[in-house]
Amino acid sequence: xxxxxxxxxxxxxxxxxxxxxxxxxxxxxxxxxxxxxxxxxxxxxxxxxxxxxxxxxxxxxxxxxxxxxxxxxxxxxxxxxxxxxxxxxxxxxxxxxxxxxxxxxxxxxxxxxxxxxxxxxxxxxxxxxxxxxxxxxxxxxxxxxxxxxxxxxxxxxxxxxxxxxxxxxxxxxxxxxx
Amino acid sequence: xxxxxxxxxxxxxxxxxxxxxxxxxxxxxxxxxxxxxxxxxxxxxxxxxxxxxxxxxxxxxxxxxxxxxxxxxxxxxxxxxxxxxxxxxxxxxxxxxxxxxxxxxxxxxxxxxxxxxxxxxxxxxxxxxxxxxxxxxxxxxxxxxxxxxxxxxxxxxxxxxxxxxxxxxxxxxxxxxxxxxxxxxxxxxxxxxxxxxxxxxxxxxxxxxxxxxxxxxxxxxxxx
Numbered sequence: 001x002x003x004x005x006x007x008x009x010x011x012x013x014x015x016x017x018x019x020x021x022x023x024x025x026x027x028x029x030x031x032x033x034x035x036x037x038x039x040x041x042x043x044x045x046x047x048x049x050x051x052x053x054x055x056x057x058x059x060x061x062x063x064x065x066x067x068x069x070x071x072x073x074x075x076x077x078x079x080x081x082x083x084x085x086x087x088x089x090x091x092x093x094x095x096x097x098x099x100x101x102x103x104x105x106x107x108x109x110x111x112x113x114x115x116x117x118x119x120x121x122x123x124x125x126x127x128x129x130x131x132x133x134x135x136x137x138x139x140x141x142x143x144x145x146x147x148x149x150x151x152x153x154x155x156x157x158x159x160x161x162x163x164x165x166x167x168x169x170x171x172x173x174x175x176x177x178x
Numbered sequence: 179x180x181x182x183x184x185x186x187x188x189x190x191x192x193x194x195x196x197x198x199x200x201x202x203x204x205x206x207x208x209x210x211x212x213x214x215x216x217x218x219x220x221x222x223x224x225x226x227x228x229x230x231x232x233x234x235x236x237x238x239x240x241x242x243x244x245x246x247x248x249x250x251x252x253x254x255x256x257x258x259x260x261x262x263x264x265x266x267x268x269x270x271x272x273x274x275x276x277x278x279x280x281x282x283x284x285x286x287x288x289x290x291x292x293x294x295x296x297x298x299x300x301x302x303x304x305x306x307x308x309x310x311x312x313x314x315x316x317x318x319x320x321x322x323x324x325x326x327x328x329x330x331x332x333x334x335x336x337x338x339x340x341x342x343x344x345x346x347x348x349x350x351x352x353x354x355x356x357x358x359x360x361x362x363x364x365x366x367x368x369x370x371x372x373x374x375x376x377x378x379x380x381x382x383x384x385x386x387x388x389x390x391x392x393x394x395x396x397x398x399x400x401x402x
Contacts, residue, residue: 011179013198013272013297021302057286058270058295103290104283124279126286165302166279 001176003031004047006039008054008084010061018054021165022082025172026051039068049078049176052085054163057103057126059084066091078156080175086150086159087129093136093152100130106143106162114140114151116158116174123148123162130161179295180205182259182268184285185239187228189312189319189338189358190274190300192368196315197299198272199373205266207232207239208258214246223323223393224367227378234374234401238266256288263292270295276303276360305350305358309343316372320380323365323393328353331387334394335380338366365393376401 003026007019019033034042044050050072055062062084069088072079081089087097102125109120117140130146137159141149150159156178164171183195185207195204209228232239242258244251262268271289275282275298282298289296300308312319319338328349336342343357350357359365370377381398 011295011297012201013299016197016299016303017297017301024302024304056295056297057290058293101290103286105279128290 001029001048002046003029003176004042004044004050005031005033006050006052006085007033007035008052008059008062008088009035009056010059011056014056014059018056022051022053022172025165025169026176029176036062036065036068039065044072044075044077047077050080051172051175052079052081052088054083054085057128062088076155078175078178079158080172081159082165083127083161083163086161087127089157089159090131090134090150095131095134095136097129098132099128100132100146101128102126102130102143102145106145108141108143108148108162110141111139115178116171117141117149117168121168123164123168124166125162127161179203179269180267181270181272181297182206182208182262182266183272184208184274185228186274187224187231187367188274189317189366189368190276190308192317192319192371193308193311193315194272194274194299196317196371196373198297204237205268206262207235207237208262208271209239209241210251210255210258211241211243212246212251213244223365224396227367227396227399230378230399230401231368231374234376234378236375252284252288255285256291259288259292259294263294268294270297272297272299274300276300276308305356305360306347308358309346312338313340313343317368318370319366319368321364321394322367322396324363325391326353326355326361326363327390329364329390331385331392333364334385334387334392335383
């Protein structure tokens with residue numbers, strides 16, 4: 001299996017925090033890392049799965065490159081978006097992003113049976129934006145405040161608003177098993 | 179980017195700073211001097227010697243005293259970071275946070291409130307990898323506090339070199355400790371590193387130890 005990790009970090013220093021922990025979870029497979037600004041240069045067809053990693057709370061530069069991400073829809077690939085990656089996936093399908101801050105540990109409840117997670121669990125959250133409702137996606141899990149996990153209704157595209165690499169690594173490894 | 183570093187003088191905050199210095203300007207060191215030895219946020223037995231480290235690094239230092247009472251110490255930290263932002267126009271803060279969501283949540287909230295970037299380059303790094311990085315970056319530190327079995331008093335003042343690190347890795351299997359001390363098993367003080375102009379020399383010190391808990395009280399130190 002060949003995996004493409006897309007970094008949404010404007011600053012390289014942030015990649016230690018948001019990309020390297022994901023690398024630790026997938027390093028037994030073949031993988032490449034590409035920054036969102038260079039996504040156009042990437043040959044997406046080479047990869048089986050794509051993970052869009054998160055970034056710092058202050059970092060919104062990736063929002064200027066949403067068109068680069070929309071092209072991912074042209075490829076039939078399994079995608080997991082984490083935090084900023086969650087927002088990017090929602091934007092790819094024109095869902096409305098709203099200001100919604102959560103920083104720290106939260107309680108999450110699974111809403112429907114899915115291949116990534118089950119039951120109630122705690123997760124580490126750090127975002128200033130989220131979605132209140134979705135049209136193209138099913139809601140897989142929610143916190144008291146907002147939607148935490150989604151999956152596209154027709155294709156294997158998943159979004160996780162929290163950071164599974166911190167306390168819920170199984171979500172990433174389960175994604176690889178799909 | 180101009181950055182301030184939350185600096186305790188220990189191996190983690192130094193390593194985080196060194197990694198940040200690759201691509202950014204380190205404008206100042208920010209040190210919390212907590213009067214509470216049991217503080218969850220800030221605790222290091224040799225905090226007063228960070229001023230010599232700052233001198234060796236040639237980086238200005240802000241020190242904020244705190245009683246270390248939960249929540250109040252966060253107000254003190256906010257004040258410290260606010261002052262750094264004002265004095266040095268820092269755009270972000272670097273921390274040595276590794277795994278504690280308690281610490282990182284609080285620092286992230288403060289940075290977000292002050293509209294500052296927050297960088298945690300050691301975040302989720304494994305204990306073994308952290309010890310490797312200390313050697314890769316050529317960072318010399320000594321143990322200034324212990325708080326777990328099987329650390330006896332001979333560990334106080336010991337250098338974290340390859341032989342000590344091997345011992346820690348063995349202990350981690352036998353005694354289920356975090357080999358880099360993430361669970362508070364030990365505290366460290368960096369005495370020499372690539373960004374230091376001069377090595378920190380401990381001239382005299384006293385050991386306080388009982389029942390797997392102890393600290394190295396540094397009485398006198400200087401830059402070589």
